[in-house]
Amino acid sequence: MPIATVNPATGELIEEFAAHTREQVGQRLTRAEAAAATLRATDFDTRARWMRAAADLVEADAARTARMLTIEMGKPIAQARAEVLKCARAMRFYADNAESLLADQPLADPSTVNASVAYTCYAPLGVVLAVMPWNYPMWQVIRFAAPALMAGNVGLLKHASNVPQTAMYLDTLFERAGFPAGSFQTLLIGAADVEAVLRDRRVAAATLTGSEPAGRSVAAVAGSEVKKVVLELGGSDPFIVLPSADVRAAARTAIAARTLNNGQSCIAAKRFIVHTEVYDEFVEAFVAGTKALTVGDPLDEETEIGPIATRSGRRELVELVDDAVAKGAVLRCGGSAVGTEGWFFEPAVLEEVTPAMRVYREEAFGPLAVVHRVDGIEQAAALANDTTFGLSSSVWTTDPDEERFLISSLETGAVFVNGMTVSYPELPFGGVKDSGIGRELAAEGIREFCNLKTIWKG
Numbered sequence: 001m002p003i004a005t006v007n008p009a010t011g012e013l014i015e016e017f018a019a020h021t022r023e024q025v026g027q028r029l030t031r032a033e034a035a036a037a038t039l040r041a042t043d044f045d046t047r048a049r050w051m052r053a054a055a056d057l058v059e060a061d062a063a064r065t066a067r068m069l070t071i072e073m074g075k076p077i078a079q080a081r082a083e084v085l086k087c088a089r090a091m092r093f094y095a096d097n098a099e100s101l102l103a104d105q106p107l108a109d110p111s112t113v114n115a116s117v118a119y120t121c122y123a124p125l126g127v128v129l130a131v132m133p134w135n136y137p138m139w140q141v142i143r144f145a146a147p148a149l150m151a152g153n154v155g156l157l158k159h160a161s162n163v164p165q166t167a168m169y170l171d172t173l174f175e176r177a178g179f180p181a182g183s184f185q186t187l188l189i190g191a192a193d194v195e196a197v198l199r200d201r202r203v204a205a206a207t208l209t210g211s212e213p214a215g216r217s218v219a220a221v222a223g224s225e226v227k228k229v230v231l232e233l234g235g236s237d238p239f240i241v242l243p244s245a246d247v248r249a250a251a252r253t254a255i256a257a258r259t260l261n262n263g264q265s266c267i268a269a270k271r272f273i274v275h276t277e278v279y280d281e282f283v284e285a286f287v288a289g290t291k292a293l294t295v296g297d298p299l300d301e302e303t304e305i306g307p308i309a310t311r312s313g314r315r316e317l318v319e320l321v322d323d324a325v326a327k328g329a330v331l332r333c334g335g336s337a338v339g340t341e342g343w344f345f346e347p348a349v350l351e352e353v354t355p356a357m358r359v360y361r362e363e364a365f366g367p368l369a370v371v372h373r374v375d376g377i378e379q380a381a382a383l384a385n386d387t388t389f390g391l392s393s394s395v396w397t398t399d400p401d402e403e404r405f406l407i408s409s410l411e412t413g414a415v416f417v418n419g420m421t422v423s424y425p426e427l428p429f430g431g432v433k434d435s436g437i438g439r440e441l442a443a444e445g446i447r448e449f450c451n452l453k454t455i456w457k458g
């Protein structure tokens, strides 16, 4: 796959990049190793100063980078701006909090382990390889880089091949802000070259956000090298609506939860599981709202849905719809490729989906919603859990017993009650089952790439 920016709204090739040679990759690894030694010796205040300077740059560059994101992967420009500003927020969060999140933890009574003092402390691991996806081309990288650098680690980025301009912007960002040269670098390499980098003795650990097969393959290599790995893979998140809920509010939020980022988000709600008592009311509002969405040029401020990021991604969506309809699903709206140029897809809603259909099990990575009717809360939870994924979930109820039941029954990394799933720097993010291993963001995210040292003094 070429490393190139191709505008998904037009199909036009904007810029192609030459892949780094083996020598260039080697030089970058050498620089990363040297930076790891330098960064490890700096204190939190110094790193926080650099991180705040990087956040200032991100904010100052926001108009230009938002446009770059939209041209590279098609998200509506307002959402691109929001993504960029969220990056700055996460950078400031870790600048402000890294030191306390990584503070030493003393054992209250060291005599229980025959010590005069016993405590744990966090040390950086060194060089961490980040394999990142195109769907949030800045945010996915920053939510790794901000905690990693604040912990004293160094980052090497292998970004998706369709967002090289963003990758190269990130390549210089941290050095421009004052971090030592080599603290964060992009490797312009293909997927086939990741293994050699990960096996390199200078790389201590890896993180991957992306597809389940990519995650399995990176985890297999990291496992064979006994290197730490964090994986944030796909999701097919349930969105459960029960009769006690505000059904209108649920339907309004459901549209945003399914179509944000052109529906290309791991935490998008993908399966809408609705109690029969409120099913018709929900579906009418959901379908009407989905039909009313403005699909078009993502650089236009009024656009709500831009193109799918790749031609193959759009083909996948059309195939999922066609397969479901051929097997008896009811298509309430959309579901086709639209426009004469670019990779636009009409937002779609499917009903009467059965396990025989691909869309029942596969992650629909685009604005394609599946609505299921259920008779009760147990059936809702069972259907929600009938997936290999376990990223997040959204539940709509005002009954405290129902809320408790769903929080305890859902096999997901998060449960959002009466709201859509959103990632926040302050909250841990990650999944169970095939959705991944480990957590990003919050305290857990910064601790993932640390060596938790136990200190014992006699």
Ligand SMILES: O=CCCC(=O)O
Binding pocket: 135, 136, 264, 265, 266, 267, 422, 423
């Ligand atoms: O694609 C998954 C991550 C999306 C997010 O953090 O908002």
